[in-house]
Amino acid sequence: AAPTVHQAEASTVSQGVVESNHAGFTGTGFVNYHNVTGSYAEFTVTAAAAGPTTLTFRFANGTTANRPMDIRVNGALAADDLAFSPTGAWSTWKTASTTATLAAGTNRIRATAVAATGGPNLDSLTVGGPTAGATPAA
Template sequence: MISDLELLKVLLDNTNNAIKSAYLLFAPKDQIQSLDNYYRIAVTENRIQELSTPKHTVFLIDPSAETICEAEDSYIYNTVIKSANANYSGIGYVDFYNESGSYIEWTVSAPYEGTAILNFRYVNGSTDNRPMEIEVNGNVLGILDFNTTGDWTTLKSQTITADLNKGTNTIRVTSKATDGSPNIDYLGITMVRSTPYIYGDLNGDKLVNSIDFALLKIYLLGYSKEFPYEYGIKSADLNRNGEVDSIDFAILRSFLLGIIKAIPVGAT
């Protein structure tokens, strides 16, 4: 346990006494276990440029309950971790600077591919709605207005649904205003359903058999431009590389012959 650590260490330039870099620690000292828990802030020309955690958490999503992903344990850019206002969870919340482009990015691991509810717990004590861009795995889902909560201690939720991949996903919320953003306490993630299709089922009959094999062959030969099922393209992508090709044909053949036991490739 570190007991005598200063909460603020500023490195001064010996020539002009200007701040060149700083390290800020926002967690209470009795919660600090190691240097890996420090939050770092870079200061250039007396202006804060970036704040991030040296090691951010990969959150494992519970398939049966909401998973709480604290904002202070994520990767953060041009933001600051604070604990001045009450009612936050964890050790604090993330406060955005008045600058468009500041963001929080969570890295999460989903137990399966499917749809999730993203619940952003926030506070906005200003009188204005504050827009934030929501991005999942590099794809922008849209802009959400984080409405006023009346003060800086009353928390509310803003939600959006998103499709998550099995395994690692990134979820980013980015400020789109220059006059302030909401304070973010945490991101809650609830898986609501698994993939709405069965890999290899190209006609939607819930079976994977020789009919699907024939449909895939016809598609690859160019006799058909689509499958008789709205999820046909996705369910035919058996190696999940974004394309339907001869490799998927070989995988389906091997599955039907019993050479491989599960599809898509990598499933258990």
């Protein structure tokens, strides 16, 4: 299936706020996680079939330190301490990816800040596209 882009500003946010004061985001804004452990954004994603897929998070981290997040799919840990490394500026956006197995139908994909500094600024989640490590079709 073609990749689907899910905007963070449309996600369910706990301990964060939607903002638009740093350029370069897609959609209408991004989620600024509060600087606390446990802050999260949760996306509701529909998959046509069960199976592994790539989760790609677009984010900015204008600090000099990693802001790791745990990625959970339907409550199960899919990526432990996924790195959201410094991007150089709050207006410089990069991606962090992991693979996860989705269920057929509705899935809850939650990105939860692990460190007391909270998460990065999160722009979007793209589901699908090339699986990390896979060999592209010729």
